Amino acid sequence: xxxxxxxxxxxxxxxxxxxxxxxxxxxxxxxxxxxxxxxxxxxxxxxxxxxxxxxxxxxxxxxxxxxxxxxxxxxxxxxxxxxxxxxxxxxxxxxxxxxxxxxxxxxxxxxxxxxxxxxxxxxxxxxxxxxxxxxxxxxxxxxxxxxxxxxxxxxxxxxxxxxxxxxxxxxxxxxxxxxxxxxxxxxxxxxxxxxxxxxxxxxxxxxxxxxxxxxxxxxxxxxxxxxxxxxxxxxxxxxxxxxxxxxxxxxxxxxxxxxxxxxxxxxxxxxxxxxxxxxxxxxxxxxxxxxxxxxxxxxxxxxxxxxxxxxxxxxxxxxxxxxxxxxxxxxxxxxxxxxxxxxxxxxxxxxxxxxxxxxxxxxxxxxxxxxxxxxxxxxxxxxxxxxxxxxxxxxxxxxxxxxxxxxxxxxxxxxxxxxxxxxxxxxxxxxxxxxxxxxxxxxxxxxxxxxxxxxxxxxxxxxxxxxxxxxxxxxxxxxxxxxxxxxxxxxxxxxxxxxxxxxxxxxxxxxxxxxxxxxxxxxxxxxxxxxxxxxxxxxxxxxxxxxxxxxxxxxxxxxxxxxxxxxxxxx
Numbered sequence: 001x002x003x004x005x006x007x008x009x010x011x012x013x014x015x016x017x018x019x020x021x022x023x024x025x026x027x028x029x030x031x032x033x034x035x036x037x038x039x040x041x042x043x044x045x046x047x048x049x050x051x052x053x054x055x056x057x058x059x060x061x062x063x064x065x066x067x068x069x070x071x072x073x074x075x076x077x078x079x080x081x082x083x084x085x086x087x088x089x090x091x092x093x094x095x096x097x098x099x100x101x102x103x104x105x106x107x108x109x110x111x112x113x114x115x116x117x118x119x120x121x122x123x124x125x126x127x128x129x130x131x132x133x134x135x136x137x138x139x140x141x142x143x144x145x146x147x148x149x150x151x152x153x154x155x156x157x158x159x160x161x162x163x164x165x166x167x168x169x170x171x172x173x174x175x176x177x178x179x180x181x182x183x184x185x186x187x188x189x190x191x192x193x194x195x196x197x198x199x200x201x202x203x204x205x206x207x208x209x210x211x212x213x214x215x216x217x218x219x220x221x222x223x224x225x226x227x228x229x230x231x232x233x234x235x236x237x238x239x240x241x242x243x244x245x246x247x248x249x250x251x252x253x254x255x256x257x258x259x260x261x262x263x264x265x266x267x268x269x270x271x272x273x274x275x276x277x278x279x280x281x282x283x284x285x286x287x288x289x290x291x292x293x294x295x296x297x298x299x300x301x302x303x304x305x306x307x308x309x310x311x312x313x314x315x316x317x318x319x320x321x322x323x324x325x326x327x328x329x330x331x332x333x334x335x336x337x338x339x340x341x342x343x344x345x346x347x348x349x350x351x352x353x354x355x356x357x358x359x360x361x362x363x364x365x366x367x368x369x370x371x372x373x374x375x376x377x378x379x380x381x382x383x384x385x386x387x388x389x390x391x392x393x394x395x396x397x398x399x400x401x402x403x404x405x406x407x408x409x410x411x412x413x414x415x416x417x418x419x420x421x422x423x424x425x426x427x428x429x430x431x432x433x434x435x436x437x438x439x440x441x442x443x444x445x446x447x448x449x450x451x452x453x454x455x456x457x458x459x460x461x462x463x464x465x466x467x468x469x470x471x472x473x474x475x476x477x478x479x480x481x482x483x484x485x486x487x488x489x490x491x492x493x494x495x496x497x498x499x500x501x502x503x504x505x506x507x508x509x510x511x512x513x514x515x516x517x518x519x520x521x522x523x524x525x526x527x528x529x530x531x532x533x534x535x536x537x538x539x540x541x542x543x544x545x546x547x548x549x550x551x552x553x554x555x556x557x558x559x560x561x562x563x564x565x566x567x568x569x570x571x
Contacts, residue, residue, distance in 0.1 A: 005055060006342055009034040009076035011063055011083055011096065014046035016175030017110050017139075018082030021331040024366075026050040030342050034074055036061040067096055071103040078341070080334055081109035085181030086116040094123065097134060097351070101126050106347075107134045108334050108354075112141060112181060114191060117231035123351035134351035135337075140166060140299065141230035141248065142353065143333040146239060147360040148301040148317045152376075156313060159243045159305040162236065165210060165225040167251035169297040172327040174252075174287055180280040182228065182250075186261065187268025187276070190229040193237050196244040203229050204265035208249065212298035213482035214318040214375035216395025216499035218507060220298045222479040224258055225249030226265075235355045253293055257286055297326030314379045322371035332366040333358055386410065387458055388497065390475060391484055395499050400532035403504055405561055412452050415537075419447045419464060419556030429548040436488055437469030438543070438552045447556060464554070483509055490514045493524065503529045522546055526553065533557075 008025065012018035013035030025031050031054040035043040043058030050056060061070050063083065071079065081096050086109070093116060100107040101123060111117050117137035127134045137143070145164050153159055168174065182204070189200035206227040213219030228250045237243055252258050261283070267273040302316035321329060336358055337347065347357065367374065377393045388407035389396050396404070406415065421442045423433060432438075439445065445465045452459040457474030469488070476483040476494055483494040484506070494510040511523040526542025540555040 005030055005032045006078070006338060007032040007034070007074070007076040008338060009036055009059070009070075009074055009079045011036050011061060011067075011079065011081045013037060013082070014043050015082060016173065016178065017331050018080070019046060020328050021080065021082060021110075021334055022046075022050060024328060024331060024335040025054060025338060026056065027053040028339075029053050029055075031055070031338070032057070034059050034076060036070070038062055063096055067099045068102070071099055071105055075103075076105060078106040078108060078338070081107070081111070082331070082334075084110070084112070084177040085184060086111040086113040094119075097123055097136075098126075101130050101132060101134065101351075104130050104132055106132045108138045108337065109136050110139045110330065110334065111137050112139065112178075112230055114229055114231045114234045117142075117353050118234045120351050120353060127351040128349050131349050133347040133349050135347060135354040135357055136352075137231040137235070138333045138337065138354040138357060139330045140333070142232040142235050142355050143358050144299070144329075144360075144363065145232050145248070145301055146236055146355045147358055147363070149236065149240065149303065151360050152301065152303040152315045152317060153240065153305070155307070156303070156305040157308040159240065159303060161245040161247070161304050162240075162243050162301070163208075163210075163247045163249075163303075164232070164299070164301040165223075165249040165251055166299045167212060167220060167223045167225070167253070167297055169295050169321075169323075169326050170253045170291040170293050171295045171324075172297060174284070176280065176284045179284040179287070180277065182261075183280040183283060184275070184277045185229045187265040187273075190227070191233050192227075193233075193243060193246040198237075201227055202265070202269040203227055204262055205269050206247075207262060208247075209479070209481075210251075210300060210302075211479075211481040211483075212300045212318050212320060213377075213496075214320055214373050215377060215393035216398065216497070217320055217373050217375070218496050218498050219482050219509070220296060220320065221294070221509065222481060223251035223253070223298075224255055225251040226258065226262060231353060231355075235353050239355050252287065254290060257290060295323050297321050299329070312380055316377045316379070317374065318377065319372065319374045325370040325372055328370070329372070332363065336362050336366055387456075387473060387475060387484065391482065391497050392499070395497075398499055399504060400502060402532045402535060402537040402560075403530055406530075406537050406558065409451050409453060409458055412450070413561045414448065414450045415558045415561050416446070416448045417537075417556055417558035418444050419554045421445060421464065422550070422553045424544075424548065424550030424552070426548045426550075429545070429551045432545075432548065433551050437467060439464035439467040439554065447558070449558065480510060491524070503531045505529045524551070526550075 010018045014037050033054050034057050036059040037043050040058050040060035047056045079100050120136035186204045190203045192199050192201045204226045209222050211219050211222045226249050230248050232248050264276045299319045304314045382390045386409045421439045423441045448463040450461040459472050461470045472487045473484050476485045480494045485494050492512045496507045496509050498505040506528040508523045508525050524543050524545050526544040528541045530539050537558045542553040543551045
């Protein structure tokens with residue numbers, strides 16, 4: 001370190017990932033950040049937007065011609081290559097690596113190309129001789145994914161498959177170099193593992209759906225993921241040779257643009273087009289212009305396998321990032337390593353992929369100051385449990401006791417209490433209320449609710465005085481995965497179970513009428529939640545419609561459950 005500061009030179013320091021790394025490090029006075037790029041004016045303008053703390057300096061640098069002179073002059077403690085696309089670095093892809101080693105400077109990069117990252121080991125002996133570390137692929141893939149897999153696989157005897165994916169927010173601001181990288185390999189063979197052996201598959205032509213849902217949090221909508229070229233595909237099988245199948249994907253939205261990219265990739269796969277790399281500028285414009293949906297992103301890793309006793313297992317890790325916090329995650333691994341260096345924890349000399357550079361716990365501090373939530377699920381371990389237990393996973397343990405008792409259904413159960421009912425004034429709202437059997441207005445009305453298990457779901461029969469209506473709740477599948485699907489006659493509503501501030505909120509995520517999917521903005525909604533007060537179960541339910549207004553709202557208290565004789569005698 002120089003003058004008690006860690007001097008970090010970031011190539012591409014005002015670009016997409018380099019700029020986010022600079023923002024992560026800039027608040028600390030322990031760093032000197034050299035923001036390097038082809039334009040000193042752009043670097044200076046970017047520095048003006050950074051928070052106070054670090055010493056900040058702009059640097060005009062052409063990585064193809066001026067890297068050796070810049071390193072000799074600046075003498076940074078570590079150089080970070082955050083440019084790319086690493087899949088298209090030309091005839092001399094490791095020029096920066098060689099220059100860093102020659103000048104005795106530590107090196108990190110955010111490379112996302114499997115060949116580039118796996119090839120870094122060719123410089124191991126040179127880096128070792130100079131006493132510097134050279135780490136490639138210091139990003140979400142493979143650092144975070146590998147850290148998660150080590151946790152998921154800690155007691156599993158055989159790993160049948162590992163699947164992962166990242167779903168960026170539509171407002172994340174994808175850089176042109178990222179688009180160029182993706183378009184360069186779309187439809188072309190990339191390395192995968194199938195049936196325990198190396199194989200190839202065509203990038204962006206294999207897809208699957210997944211719902212990212214940390215327990216107790218509002219899940220992302222079901223997302224379409226496509227196979228992408230990331231370092232994990234080569235590196236993780238080397239680190240975990242017991243994996244028999246490996247698949248890593250990306251889930252960009254809006255989905256219509258994603259499907260268009262899939263179609264173009266298929267044209268390359270079928271050899272109807274040699275490449276779609278020339279379309280990168282158009283794709284960059286489209287994905288940054290046509291943006292809609294929730295400003296949220298996420299990531300998942302799922303592992304299936306067998307325990308030592310032969311029992312099957314399916315575990316998953318889920319991460320959600322709200323708003324502008326998600327785009328910082330790919331740059332966090334470099335920031336964590338830089339902060340650990342300040343504390344005297346420096347990576348060992350040598351050149352290698354960053355697969356084992358960090359543990360999952362190392363991300364805790366980086367996530368703590370941001371709206372990022374994570375959680376694990378063990379689907380087969382909860383398979384025989386009640387509906388709400390299965391959907392909530394580990395978050396079930398955080399439910400207040402009265403809510404646990406109400407939803408821990410192992411047989412027929414009846415509860416009673418009182419409710420206050422309000423109704424809207426709209427004539428059509430009244431018609432809907434009568435068609436479903438919802439109660440009329442009342443200040444205090446006796447309420448009886450009967451829960452009856454049926455085919456893995458639950459029938460809820462509510463009796464407000466003489467008014468009776470029923471609904472069927474069950475676990476969602478497909479696009480409704482990780483949701484509770486409740487059906488009232490021809491209306492089916494898909495609900496997320498969200499635990500916040502001691503309340504269990506039921507939030508509408510999808511809905512259909514007569515089997516026809518309708519826009520979410522037209523869905524029946526309103527605040528619906530359960531909570532505990534004085535040890536008793538309380539509920540608050542609103543059913544509103546954007547056009548009809550309030551249909552009905554009821555709130556009240558339910559006594560402790562009374563289970564049937566058959567249920568009480570069950571083991």
